[in-house]
């Protein structure tokens with residue numbers, strides 16, 4: 001009786017491990033003994049194993065709620081003496097509706113009591129603030145996010161066309177370490193990894209923006225389901241997602257959880273430059289789709305335009321993909337999957353007839369679909385897009401060989417919102433000098449240096 005009348009107060013004690021992300025949080029009683037977690041767990045025997053808490057923190061030291069997978073949220077709340085169902089309600093409020101502010105205090109489905117206990121402990125901003133929305137002439141919109149702690153990352157909303165669905169392109173890092181020679185983001189170098197919260201924060205901000213435009217807000221009556229305005233998510237913004245694979249996979253848990261953002265695994269694609277060990281981990285432990293930026297058919301050219309190829313050359317990359325995809329995959333959930341191969345056409349660099357033949361051979365050697373991409377130029381780049389005619393020749397040869405092939409048109413390029421155009425190398429916060437330009441091999445020297 002007494003307990004019911006007296007508001008419970010939680011206190012956080014944070015044991016610093018030197019990495020806010022891995023700090024341990026435990027609830028401590030403030031004025032009187034909080035219900036012993038063990039007593040609560042006795043009713044939830046399956047949670048006993050999951051007792052140690054290891055929760056990510058936001059920049060201001062609160063629990064980073066966005067990107068926290070449901071099982072971890074359940075463990076935390078149960079440890080605080082709450083019912084497990086509170087975690088499910090909170091998760092639904094955060095992700096399934098996702099309209100309006102994301103303010104815990106306004107989540108009507110949660111009891112007022114719980115809301116006021118929870119609000120001071122958690123951060124729901126994801127440590128990203130949407131600062132501007134830049135429209136391009138084709139309807140694509142670039143979203144700029146300020147990161148808590150400095151720096152700006154970008155996401156892109158690519159609206160539906162020809163019956164397709166709206167696609168959201170998200171960033172995984174501020175800058176990138178891969179130094180792909182044709183990519184604008186690479187000129188920034190790697191400045192910071194994004195947290196799972198910062199990636200889920202981009203998705204939620206885009207979802208809220210689109211829902212608000214459709215007239216759905218915090219105050220919209222909560223009857224019936226609300227259609228998700230985002231059809232596909234692609235991790236093709238700034239950064240190399242598999243160079244930040246832990247945080248990306250954590251964000252994916254929330255994105256794919258039917259109780260969370262509830263995306264189907266074939267509507268979420270992670271794109272990589274070819275970090276083979278991380279590909280293996282990702283393919284094994286996540287069900288999201290994989291795209292690999294192939295971009296060349298010989299080690300000579302690929303090692304120049306994508307220096308990651310020096311560490312993981314084509315043979316290693318392709319044999320790993322052959323092993324992991326297709327009917328004999330050791331990973332059961334990949335046996336019916338294909339990998340997407342992306343190929344940006346660069347004039348005189350990777351668009352010869354010999355490239356066409358080698359690309360056909362590669363594509364026929366593994367279960368894949370090929371995406372041909374028009375090169376989007378940016379300041380200072382030595383590359384030029386291949387003529388349209390080359391693109392059509394590639395498509396024709398691949399299609400004639402029975403390969404599923406699509407051409408990805410450039411979208412948003414008048415506002416630097418297209419593939420490979422994201423990021424501001426000149427941004428002074430967290431500035432790093434640009435990485436060195438690689439020396440082109442003799443066979444394509446003239447095409448590059450003119």
Ligand code: SAH
Nearest residue numbers: 183236240271272273293342375376419420
């Ligand atoms: N680092 C990841 C994801 C980011 S790049 C990767 O390499 O896959 C996303 C896609 O854009 C890749 O396929 C990449 O090859 C392509 N890309 C990069 N710069 C480009 C540019 N300037 N024009 C067109 N596509 C580009």
